Amino acid sequence: MKKYLFFTVMILFAFLADTAIGQKRSYNTNRIQCTDGIETYFSTPLYFDISPPLREMTLLQSSKDKKQRERKEVPNHVNNMEGTVPFDFREDPVWQKQDATYRPLTAGPIVNIEGIGNLDGVMPPDTQGDVGLDKYLQVINSHFAVYPKTGSPTPLFGPAALHIIWTGIGSPWEGTDDGDPIVLYDQAAGKWMVSQFSLPGYPNNNMAVLVAISTTSDPTGTWYRYVYNFNNIMPDYPKFGVWPDGYYMSVNQFYGASGPAACVWQRSKMLVGDPTAGFIYKNCSFIKIVHLQEVLCCLPTGMELHRLLQMNLTILHLSLVRL
Numbered sequence: 001m002k003k004y005l006f007f008t009v010m011i012l013f014a015f016l017a018d019t020a021i022g023q024k025r026s027y028n029t030n031r032i033q034c035t036d037g038i039e040t041y042f043s044t045p046l047y048f049d050i051s052p053p054l055r056e057m058t059l060l061q062s063s064k065d066k067k068q069r070e071r072k073e074v075p076n077h078v079n080n081m082e083g084t085v086p087f088d089f090r091e092d093p094v095w096q097k098q099d100a101t102y103r104p105l106t107a108g109p110i111v112n113i114e115g116i117g118n119l120d121g122v123m124p125p126d127t128q129g130d131v132g133l134d135k136y137l138q139v140i141n142s143h144f145a146v147y148p149k150t151g152s153p154t155p156l157f158g159p160a161a162l163h164i165i166w167t168g169i170g171s172p173w174e175g176t177d178d179g180d181p182i183v184l185y186d187q188a189a190g191k192w193m194v195s196q197f198s199l200p201g202y203p204n205n206n207m208a209v210l211v212a213i214s215t216t217s218d219p220t221g222t223w224y225r226y227v228y229n230f231n232n233i234m235p236d237y238p239k240f241g242v243w244p245d246g247y248y249m250s251v252n253q254f255y256g257a258s259g260p261a262a263c264v265w266q267r268s269k270m271l272v273g274d275p276t277a278g279f280i281y282k283n284c285s286f287i288k289i290v291h292l293q294e295v296l297c298c299l300p301t302g303m304e305l306h307r308l309l310q311m312n313l314t315i316l317h318l319s320l321v322r323l
Contacts, residue, residue, distance in 0.1 A: 029229075032280070039283035046208065047169055047227035048275035055220040057167060059160040111151040116159045119143045122179070130185040130192075137185075137192060137219050142177035144194075146219050157220045165194060165212050166225055172200035173208055173227055182240045189271050190217040193247065197235050198227070203255045205232050211247075213270050224273040232256030243267075249279075259285030 029043040051057075115138045118125040122141045129138040135156065136147045145158030163177045181196040192214040200206050207230045212223040233256035241248045247265040262282045269277035 041281045042278055043228065043281060044276055044278040045226045046229040047173075047225075048273075048277075049169065049225050050215070050273060051165065051168070051212070051223040051225055053221050054165065054223065055157060057164055059158065059164070111149060113138075113147050113151060114153050115147070116140055116143060116145050116155075119159060126180055128181055128183050130183050132185045132192065132219070133190065133217050135219060137183050137194075139181040139183050139194070141179055141181065144181070144183070162194075162196060165223055166210055166227075169210075169225060169227060172206050173198040173210060176200050178202075180236065180238055182238060184240055184242050186213075186242050186267075186271075188242075188244060191215070191271060192217075192219045193240065193242065194223075195238065195240065197230075197238065199234065201232075203232075203234060207231065207234050207255075209235055209238065209249075211265070211270070213273075215273065224270060226270065226277065228279060230256075233261075235261070253283070253285065257283055257285055259283075261285070 029041050032040040032042055034040050113136055115129070118140055120140075120142045126141045127139070129136060131149065134149050136149055138145050138147065139162060142162050143159045144162050145155040145160070147153075147155050161177055162181055163175050166174060168174070176198040178197055178199045182194065184193045185191075186193055193211065195209060195211045198208045198210050209228045209230060211226045211228065213226075215222045215224060234254040235251040236254055238249050238251045244267075246267045247270070249263040249265070251261050251263070253259055253261050261284055263279050265279040266274075266277045
């Protein structure tokens with residue numbers, strides 16, 4: 001009996017160790033045939049693992065060469081965004097053109113945290129932050145810090161280079177603080193989501209989106225870490241939204257594709273650290289939007305499409321398409 005118990009424990013230990021150490025995966029990208037003919041794919045992660053506790057990791061700083069890369073201007077090849085009415089569409093009937101009546105605040109802020117500055121000197125600084133149950137996580141381009149909600153100016157962790165969250169994922173993405181970070185607190189799950197893109201093969205290949213989900217409500221603990229391959233497409237200016245049925249993202253594509261794309265990740269799998277958690281990618285570059293439902297018809301069964309219409313994404317930028 002003891003022999004069988006020992007053997008079972010050893011198998012369980014080997015499984016947990018393999019999951020925690022992580023490895024590159026044989027990811028799959030499958031084309032989904034849509035009646036609208038719009039290019040749509042489902043893809044699984046290229047890499048997954050579980051990080052060590054963040055609080056136990058060495059504070060790292062971003063490298064100087066990343067500053068210069070961020071300063072590169074990506075030209076707008078899609079269309080001219082100038083003009084009084086965006087995109088030459090009809091004027092929004094609820095466009096507010098004058099200030100409302102000023103009303104002084106009845107109370108000041110409850111907590112005011114100074115936070116970190118633009119430690120990299122990168123422009124734009126891509127300021128991001130969100131509030132959890134008892135902590136505030138701030139990101140300024142390639143650096144981040146975790147503060148208590150008590151208002152203490154002393155961070156619980158940081159400031160540190162953002163790539164420390166993905167330390168150990170290996171080449172070619174490790175150590176790439178390439179910018180456009182996003183941090184969101186998933187209130188329903190009580191967990192954090194952090195992402196940034198990684199461009200080690202810029203502008204030809206190996207461009208990816210790195211996504212990390214905290215295993216608990218404590219962002220200084222362990223994280224589920226994912227790498228999603230975009231190959232030769234630069235997923236620029238990503239914007240995320242959290243919904244019960246998925247993590248939604250919109251991007252502006254360059255190089256391998258141009259114009260907007262909409263993506264949705266399998267949130268339920270990512271929250272439990274499932275290494276097969278994939279995402280659906282919808283290339284919206286060369287279509288004219290009439291009804292968003294027509295564009296998003298190929299999301300998987302169970303996704304509530306109407307919610308995407310209400311989200312705070314740059315989904316309206318889908319009108320930046322070529323007619």
